[in-house]
Amino acid sequence: MLQFTIITLFRGMFSSPLSHSILKKAQENGWIAVRLVDLRDYATGRHRVTDDYPYGGGHGMVMKPEPLIRAIEDLRARLDRPRVILLSPHGKVLTQPEAHKLAQEKELVLICGRYEGVDDRVKSFVDDEFSIGDYTLSGGELAAMVLIDAVARLVPGVLGNIQSLAEESFADGLLEYPQYTRPEEYRGMRVPEVLLSGDHERVKSWRRDMSLQMTRERRPDLLRRADLSTEERRRFRAGANLYLALVHHPVYDKNGQIVTTAVTNMDIHDIARSARTYGVRRFYVLTPVKPLQKLALKIIHHWEEGYGSQYNETRKEALSLVGVGDTLDDAILEVERDCGVKPRLVATTARPGQDRTSFAALKDMLKEDLHPYLLLLGTGWGLAETVLAQCDYILEPIEGDSDYNHLSVRSATAIILDRLLGKE
């Protein structure tokens, strides 16, 4: 049995929420009990005043320390080791794991503030401060009711079906999967086929997938802290849907002619290392020149399997991301093979222009969906117009505060990756 004791100026506010449904039954069955204490009983004087003007001036009134501290001390003396909680916007936000911990207690004392809040000295007499979210309520009563509801349903017995608890939102740190009931079709919207299949394994895996996807889209903060398998972590980490392609043809030379540039050792190494650092899925080096492809493969092989792999393990890790191909179509095909859909193409260029996509917009797109994106990096004097015309997006250029804009493709890649995938 969990006993809640509430210190409040407005006892009447609690009657309705406590006299319906689960909270009503929980009290009737003796799993929880709620005792309401009127703060005015601890106030002195003819008017039993519980608030006063704030020192230093300002709007509103502040709850006086004496009645509150008297009430806390009295309850500590009378109850069996109660945990005393102040509902306050300054408190830690009430989460499901915190609710679970509170459900283990025997005695919880909840203090409801009013007006501009409580005199700060009261805080040294409580065990915890809890907020129910980042907004300001007019008083702690509704916050206390929210806490009671969230905690009471975790007290053994209150909810008959323990399984439903295990699958709810936040139970495993994720949002719950979408739920459907009859009819099978409503206004053209059908219940997902898998839920009608009767195949429990498929249903289970669909639900897990939906739960992960919804959490990723709506609460990426939760996903970062959730308990995921290694495979799930890999799928959902930042950069997992970003691919890079270093294009050696068709690119411009300084006279605006279409040329094929040479593959360089430095580009492969540095871009692979940046790719690995920022969690990029794969990096393709594209050149139609066979001897240059061979050279690229030789470099990769040296570090992946040859002498270099023993000499420098971290370099091996970076170079294992590199693939070699003829043309952009090869890279598109590879991505499609890897994740089942064609990637969206994003060109990079040092040339400003209209309809460029901002770094912030692309960053959001990468976060929002799991669709793969292939970012094209130009060599020489930049990607040919024919490549740009093929792309879904052209990323805005990186610019310094000067009229010089000749970053190496390696430096540009590092800056771009940091803007798209770097920790904030």
Ligand SMILES: C[S@@+](CC[C@H](N)C(=O)[O-])C[C@H]1O[C@@H](n2cnc3c(N)ncnc32)[C@H](O)[C@@H]1O
């Ligand atoms: C109007 S609020 C006081 C707000 C205070 N002046 C401030 O800006 O932080 C009055 C009381 O409502 C309760 N309260 C308001 N917002 C809350 C929240 N998000 N979570 C928990 N309690 C809240 C607290 O008990 C608080 O003392």
